[in-house]
Amino acid sequence: xxxxxxxxxxxxxxxxxxxxxxxxxxxxxxxxxxxxxxxxxxxxxxxxxxxxxxxxxxxxxxxxxxxxxxxxxxxxxxxxxxxxxxxxxxxxxxxxxxxxxxxxxxxxxxxxxxxxxxxxxxxxxxxxxxxxxxxxxxxxxxxxxxxxxxxxxxxxxxxxxxxxxxxxxxxxxxxxxxxxxxxxxxxxxxxxxxxxxxxxxxxxxxxxxxxxxxxxxxxxxxxxxxxxxxxxxxxxxxxxxxxxxxxxxxxxxxxxx
Amino acid sequence: xxxxxxxxxxxxxxxxxxxxxxxxxxxxxxxxxxxxxxxxxxxxxxxxxxxxxxxxxxxxxxxxxxxxxxxxxxxxxxxxxxxxxxxxxxxxxxxxxxxxxxxxxxxxxxxxxxxxxxxxxxxxxxxxxxxxxxxxxxxxxxxxxxxxxxxxxxxxxxxxxxxxxxxxxxxxxxxxxxxxxxxxxxxxxxxxxxxxxxxxxxxxxxxxxxxxxxxxxxxxxxxxxxxxxxxxxxxxxxxxxxxxxxxxxxxxxxxxxxxxxxxxxxxxxxxxxxxxxxxxxxxxxxxxxxxxxxxxxxxxxxxxxxxxxxxxxxxxxxxxxxxxx
Numbered sequence: 001x002x003x004x005x006x007x008x009x010x011x012x013x014x015x016x017x018x019x020x021x022x023x024x025x026x027x028x029x030x031x032x033x034x035x036x037x038x039x040x041x042x043x044x045x046x047x048x049x050x051x052x053x054x055x056x057x058x059x060x061x062x063x064x065x066x067x068x069x070x071x072x073x074x075x076x077x078x079x080x081x082x083x084x085x086x087x088x089x090x091x092x093x094x095x096x097x098x099x100x101x102x103x104x105x106x107x108x109x110x111x112x113x114x115x116x117x118x119x120x121x122x123x124x125x126x127x128x129x130x131x132x133x134x135x136x137x138x139x140x141x142x143x144x145x146x147x148x149x150x151x152x153x154x155x156x157x158x159x160x161x162x163x164x165x166x167x168x169x170x171x172x173x174x175x176x177x178x179x180x181x182x183x184x185x186x187x188x189x190x191x192x193x194x195x196x197x198x199x200x201x202x203x204x205x206x207x208x209x210x211x212x213x214x215x216x217x218x219x220x221x222x223x224x225x226x227x228x229x230x231x232x233x234x235x236x237x238x239x240x241x242x243x244x245x246x247x248x249x250x251x252x253x254x255x256x257x
Numbered sequence: 258x259x260x261x262x263x264x265x266x267x268x269x270x271x272x273x274x275x276x277x278x279x280x281x282x283x284x285x286x287x288x289x290x291x292x293x294x295x296x297x298x299x300x301x302x303x304x305x306x307x308x309x310x311x312x313x314x315x316x317x318x319x320x321x322x323x324x325x326x327x328x329x330x331x332x333x334x335x336x337x338x339x340x341x342x343x344x345x346x347x348x349x350x351x352x353x354x355x356x357x358x359x360x361x362x363x364x365x366x367x368x369x370x371x372x373x374x375x376x377x378x379x380x381x382x383x384x385x386x387x388x389x390x391x392x393x394x395x396x397x398x399x400x401x402x403x404x405x406x407x408x409x410x411x412x413x414x415x416x417x418x419x420x421x422x423x424x425x426x427x428x429x430x431x432x433x434x435x436x437x438x439x440x441x442x443x444x445x446x447x448x449x450x451x452x453x454x455x456x457x458x459x460x461x462x463x464x465x466x467x468x469x470x471x472x473x474x475x476x477x478x479x480x481x482x483x484x485x486x487x488x489x490x491x492x493x494x495x496x497x498x499x500x501x502x503x504x505x506x507x508x509x510x511x512x513x514x515x516x517x518x519x520x521x522x523x524x525x526x527x528x529x530x531x532x533x534x535x536x537x538x539x540x541x542x543x544x545x546x547x548x549x550x551x552x553x554x555x556x557x558x559x560x561x562x563x564x565x566x567x568x569x570x571x572x573x574x575x576x577x578x579x580x581x582x
């Protein structure tokens with residue numbers, strides 16, 4: 001099947017410095033791609049460049065088989081939904097209304113029905129009427145993810161959707177994103193939890209200093225060499241009954257930093 | 258919907274009070290006369306003087322309340338108000354300039370200047386709003402614009418030829434609805450309606466902006482255009498209100514907060530209630546300005562701040578919880 005998102009040699013520069021150098025990758029429907037890398041590796045920049053929020057120095061982005069620049073705002077929104085890392089909400093709106101913003105192009109009644117379904121999917125259906133600022137950080141993260149799910153876009157991009165959540169919630173969120181991929185969406189997530197990413201994603205893209213260091217199935221992408229050179233870790237991914245787990249310790253003299 | 262009906266009811270009550278009471282107290286029989294013969298002196302007081310003034314207060318208050326709600330939504334800031342982008346400062350400065358230049362004798366000259374000043378500032382902000390997404394950029398630019406407007410007003414004071422003109426300028430800057438008649442209302446209606454139209458067009462985008470610029474940018478809405486519409490709407494409303502009543506602070510800041518809790522804190526749903534709440538506030542403030550016994554009539558801007566600020570502090574106290582993000 002043809003790719004939903006395709007990056008061809010994309011570079012981004014800011015203040016004379018290369019933030020992203022020559023990155024090429026593609027994501028197909030039904031696939032979950034994990035984007036991993038240390039802080040400052042360019043993960044968020046890559047996502048923003050893929051969505052047209054970040055000007056490129058060079059390279060091409062194709063969304064849904066068409067050049068990003070040829071898409072109107074509405075067409076782009078129908079193809080790609082984005083959940084930024086920033087979880088600030090300006091006003092204390094009810095969870096249902098926030099989630100329904102994902103389906104704002106639909107009549108309010110349908111939008112609210114979809115919002116309710118997405119909140120229930122994330123097991124916070126009982127909080128639909130509560131103001132988001134009266135919620136815990138974890139609950140708010142789920143409400144914002146419900147908004148992303150409510151877009152029903154072909155490509156769902158979530159920047160650190162599980163960061164700061166308890167382990168059960170992290171697994172739930174990635175499971176729900178996987179289910180969307182199973183239903184035919186393409187999914188991209190970033191994560192600092194390498195074990196979680198390895199377990200939940202079909203492929204991992206490893207970014208380091210703006211360069212794509214590996215793009216492969218989790219075991220191959222997070223090889224001992226990559227773990228050492230990119231993350232400064234000594235260890236490996238091991239197969240456990242619950243799935244892939246990372247067993248690693250910090251390298252004594254971190255060669256990568 | 259229930260909130261709107263309740264507020265409209267409150268507005269009609271405030272308008273009725275405002276027409277019934279004033280500087281001149283009437284006996285019951287005189288009210289009866291006024292209704293029986295609108296042409297009588299009593300009728301003239303009620304329908305020729307008080308009614309247009311009350312309606313002007315309602316219209317101005319509604320414009321300020323709506324502009325304030327739009328600004329708060331656009332900038333995602335509970336402290337935003339029509340003045341935050343420098344629109345009222347420029348409007349006031351332009352009116353002051355018109356007064357000092359002796360244009361007061363030309364009908365509508367000062368009013369047009371006020372509207373023009375607001376539109377000039379609004380245009381500058383709109384250009385910026387189309388280019389930059391971050392509310393902080395707009396706020397910083399607005400602060401600079403407001404400071405420039407304030408400096409121009411101070412300069413006009415400085416260079417003003419006579420104390421009489423100075424008094425006129427000061428009166429304008431403190432806000433008043435004295436001697437407003439039906440033709441003033443008619444003139445303000447067009448820019449206000451246009452401004453309200455822009456605000457209504459931009460309403461949906463304010464809700465999206467609650468989640469941040471990037472989410473809004475990818476929501477499928479034409480955000481750049483909607484941001485410009487919001488700024489243009491607020492500028493038109495503010496300019497028309499300054500043209501009508503001079504510079505009146507506070508209503509635009511307070512009105513949205515008075516209704517925010519009842520409108521699920523939704524920046525789009527809060528617009529219409531804010532307009533009506535602003536109208537009620539200003540009608541009551543103008544009534545107070547007229548009935549409080551004093552040597553010269555109290556200035557409307559003075560009354561709104563004097564009575565509104567403590568009330569607002571109370572609302573802020575209660576709402577403070579929900580502002581913590």
